[in-house]
Amino acid sequence: MVPALDLSAAELGRRIAARELSAREVVGAFLDRVAEVDPALNAVVELRAEAALAEAAAADERGSGGPLHGVPFTVKDWIDAAGLRCAGGQPAHRERRPARDATAVARLRAAGGILLGKTAAGPDNPLYGRVGNPHDPRFTPAGSSSGEAAIIAAGGSALGLGSDSGGSIRQPAHCCGIAGLRPTTGRVPLTGHFPFICATADPRTVIGPLARHVEDLALALRLIAGPDGADPSAVPVPLGDHAAVRLAGTRVALYLDHPHTTPHPAVVRATHAAAATLAAAGLVVEEATPPGLADVYPLTLDYWRRPESDSPDEWVNGGTFDPATLGPISAEDVERSLFTWDRLRRRMLPFIGAHPLVLSPAAEKPAVPHGEDGGGIPYTLLWSLVGYPAVVVRAGTTVEGLPVGVQIAAPPWREDLALAAASIVERTR
Template structure:
C-alpha cells in the first residue's frame, strides 16, 4: 500500500470513528422507545401459504385473519413507525368479500388455489409502489399530497391472487439510503431494538413483517434495498434475476443502465413463502426460472467468502457475523455432507466503486437525482446543504449528500470505464465459478444493525449488497439467529442468473434446520 493510500485510509477511518463517537454520545441522551412484546396470536405466526390454505378450506375466516394483523399493527406501530398509511377499513371489506366467496362454495378448493394462491393473506406494500388510494411520495415532501389512481403491476398481481393490502410502509427519501427516514413520515425503528435502524430503502417493509404486522410484502432493490432491511430485521428477502419481476409503477423508476440494476422482489417472514410470492409477482416470466425443479442440495457446489477483500471505503466485517457464517459452513458440511470451499475473489474489493460507476454510466438517459428531488422545480444541492445546517431544507441530509456526490461521479470517466470493465470481468469470473449448480455464501453487510444516524459515518457499507445488482445475480437474504445484543444476523445466498431456485431451496432448508425468523421480544 502506497504512503498516500495509507494516509487516506487513516484520515477516512479517523473521521468515521469521530463521527460515530459523536452520534453515539448524542444517542445516550435520546429518549429510549419501549421494546416490543412478541406476537402471541397463532395467526400472526403462520406462513402465508398456510393462512391461504386455511382460508380456502373455511378453517378460519379471512376477516378474523385480517383483524388480527390490524390489531398487531396498532399495537406495535407507535413504537416502530413502519406502516405510514393504512387502509384498514378497505382491507376488512375485502376480507368479508373473501369470506363470502369461500362460503358460497361457487368454487372447489383446488380451483380457489389455482385462481387465488394468496387468498385472504395480509400484504404490506412499500410506499414507493402505487397502491390505489394510497400515497406514493417516496418520502419527498413535494409529493406529499399525491394519491395513487392505480396499482403497480406487482401490486395488481398480488391483489388478483387474493392478497389483502393493509397499507403502505416507510422508506428512505427517494429510496436511495439505507436508513428509512424522511421528512414526511419520520424514522422507522428496529423491532428488536428501537434504537437501531431498520435498513433501507424498503425498511418499513422489513420492520412491519418482522414485528408480526404483516406476513408478506413488496420491496425494491437497486443497491440492497430488499436485502439490507431483510437482514437488519431478521426476515427473508429475495432479489430475483433481473427482468423477471416488472418494476413498473414505482417511484422513482429506473432509466438507462439503471434498469439493469433495479429489481422488484418479495420480502417474507417465512422462507417457504418466497417462491409462492415470487411466482405471483413474476407472472408468465416465472417460466424463465426453474422454481418447480427439484433441488438436490447435497449435489451443489458451495463457496464461502467472509469479506470483500479489504475495500478502502467499507468497514471490516463484525466478528459475530464472521462467526455466524463459519457456523453455517460447518452446519452445511455436517448436515449435507458437502465441502464448502473458502474463496477470495479479488475484484470484490472494488464493489463500491463498481456500483458507483454503474449508476453513473447511463449516457444521459437516467434522470439526475437532484432533478428527481426538485420534482419539476430547481434544486441546488450545495445551497440545500447550507439550508439543512440551519434547519431550513425540505430534504434529508443523505439525499442532499447523494445529489452532491452525483455531480462528482461524472468527473472521472476513465476511472469509471475501468470499473465497468472490472464489473464485466467479475461477472464472468463468478458465473464461471458458480456454473448452473453453485452457491456463494457472502456477508449481507459489514455491520450488525447500527444505531440511528450511524450510517452517515459509514455511508458505503451497502457495497456488500450493491455489487450483486451490478452483476445481475439472484440473491436470497437469510436470517441466522440473533447476536449477543439481540439483533439479527444474516447471510446472502448467491447463485448464477436464472438459478433463483437454488438460493430459495437452500433458504427453505435452513429455515427448517436452523429456525429462521426469531420473533422480536422473545429472547
C-alpha cells in the first residue's frame, strides 16, 4: 500500500495542510487504489474521479481549509450526494440523482473533504450485485454499509459515511476489520438519507462514520453532529472530546452469551482480548449482562412488521429471513411493542449508570462466505433499540485470517467514552 493510504484521515488533513503531502497526490493515490481493488470488491457504485482530482487541485491551490482539507471520503448509496445516483439499492430508483448533499455529506465537504464516490448498500443487492470482503472476496462484508466498509478496509477511501438501523455500520466494520460508530440517536441529522427516515416512527436509524482509525470516527462525528434546521430529530447536546477522557477506574460490563446467540470461538477470543486490554489500561472490567436481552429480537420483529417499515429489506442478506412470514400487525400490537420498548429503555439506564461502558461481541460470527447464514446480531440491535452510542473496533483475527471486531457501548451522548475505550483497544491490537 502507498504509505499515504494507511494514514488516518486526520493525519492526512494535517499533512496536506502543512504541504507535506498534496491533496492531488493523496486523492490520486486513493483513486489508483480503488482502480486496483474494486474490480474484485465491487464496492464503489459511482466514482467521480475527475471531479475529485479537480477539487484536490483547487484545494492545493487554496492551501488551507478545514480538518479534512484535501482528504478523500466515500458515502453509502443510502445517503445523498448532489448529482450522484442515490438509489437506496433499489432498482426502481436507479435514476434518482438528488440535487443536494445530505447534511452529513455537506459538512464533511465544508471541512475540506473530497468526495470520491458512492458505495454499494447491502452485500448483494439487486442493483449493484455482490460486494466482496477485502480480506477474501468470497466472503461477505456484511450489510448494509457494505461497500463503504469494504473500500475503506481495502485502503480505497480514508473515511466514509454509512447508516445503521440495527448494525448496518457496525456489522460491516466488524466483518471488514475497520472501525465504525453508531452515534446516539439524535446526534447527527438524517437529512438526505434515502430512503427517508420518519423519526417519529423510527428512533433506531442513524448516520455515522466508518474509518480505519478510531480518531477519524471522532473527527468525523465532531464535523457531522448537531441540528441542521431541517431534521427535527437532531438535538444540540454538547459533544465531549474523546482524547480528553480519562478512563482508568471506569467500570466496564462484559457480556458474551445472549439468550438467542452463542458467539463463535474467534469472537469470544477477540472479546476477551479486548477486555484484557481495557483491564490493563486500568478500567474495571466485570461480567455483567444488560437487562432486556430477550426483548431484542421480538421488538425488532415487531418494528419490521409495522406497515411502513422498509427495514426487512435491509436484513434479507442470506435468504434466511422472509419478512412476509411475520404476518400483519394490529394497532394494539404496535402499542404493546412501544410499551415494551420503553420498558427496555428504562431498564437500561441504571445498568449503563453502573457500567458506563459495555463490551460485547459485535456479532455471533466473523465474516461468512457469501450466501451462508451470517449469524445473529442481537449485540448491535440492542443499542439501536435504546439509541445509545456504540463503536465497533477490530480486536482480533480468526485462524483463517479474517478480522474480528468487538463492540463498545456508552451512555447516551457519551460517544467520547466509547471512542476513548475503542482507541485503547485499537492501540494494543
